[in-house]
Amino acid sequence: MKQNRRDFLGLASAFLASTALAGNSRASEHDHAAHGSPKRRLSMVENPKQVLSPATIITPNKGKNYNPVVTLNGWSLPYEMKKGVKEFHLIAEPVVREFAPGMVVNCWGYNGTSPGPTIEAVEGDRIRLIVTNKLPEHTTIHWHGLILPNGMDGVGGLTQPQIKPGETYVYEFTLRQSGSFMYHPHADEMVQMAMGMMGMFIIHPKNPAAHRVDRDFCFLLSSYDIAPGTYTPNPSTMTEFNLWTFNSRVFPGIDPMVVRKGDRVRIRVGNLTMTNHPIHMHGHTFEVTCTDGGWVPKSARWPEVTSDIPVGSIRAIEFTATEEGDWSFHCHKSHHTMGPMGHNVPNMLGVKQDDLTEKISDLMPEYMYMPMGRSGMSEMQDMAEMGMALPENTLPMMSGKGPFGPIEMGGMFTVVKVRKDQPRNDYSDPGWFRHPKGSIAYKY
């Protein structure tokens, strides 16, 4: 499989992020993050430029008896074969994640990234997962959806003692099923998941011909509450999150899903946020073929263009990429495709504000009042373009630039790029679609 330069840089940066920043970010993370002190220091990342963009790392499929998944802006965890057992090592630790160029976040994750690396194995494998806790508090890992011995289920207090800081625990079991699963802590869950601790767990069928597709993408939905101008998610937030992410990235920081025309494509989406996400795709119809409960029988599938992903579950959708173009792929809750915005914005639609500026500046000479919202919010995008001053480490509410202008998105949004000349197994970005003459909507 082709490993392009961007992938290599991504790989390098994943490790740069975990090593270069470890020294200067962790101490303050320990002091502040878990307690959510309102007086927390704003700038906990000494040099945000050190954190490079973590692009998708393509795992080569040569020599494997399965077709590896492609984790959006992520990677798969390498393993070592030890006397017939596949051994994986997960390190739970504070990490720095770039959500999109211009914003880095103090998260908790695994092996230097949040979400953690995707675990890939094959039905029938004996696996050993060695978990080391480098967090400031105890943790465990629950293997969501797996059929396993009860004592391996990873529920702190119920099936095992919590893993204290500095301790290492070993999970070992045989994989009895295939499909799409997840892992996440089952200890101080509200804090640890709000900080980004989660990962995908993919079990490929023993028979490589079963459920075979040409391209197999996966990612997790997660949400964060990060006040503008700050770096650390608020772990006490219950439902009022302000950042909606695919694998802890927001548009335009999310990699496109690049496919070759005619490919059979699977996209596995796991939801570890605190609300449902109707995931919608343009240009094609798809079927849900797998959930975290297993494969859906063919007779039970129906065509859809939007699939609602409930909290704590996975939907894998499949389609044949028959239509060339740049097709939007996004959450259909419109506030989930936007960056942080205030919840208490007065409704100014249709309100004449021309003389308001003058009146307010008479009353409050120090206060700069900006009239906006009279004819909609699209002016936000224009202001971001003009370089409107935003608080430190804060992304604009709407951003992204397409071939025809601003795309006005900012959260759970990316593009499926279908190209007839995309080489097999090549995931490099072909750029924007060149529409055939006479096939674009035009001004009358």
Ligand SMILES: [Cu+2]
């Ligand atoms: Cu959503």
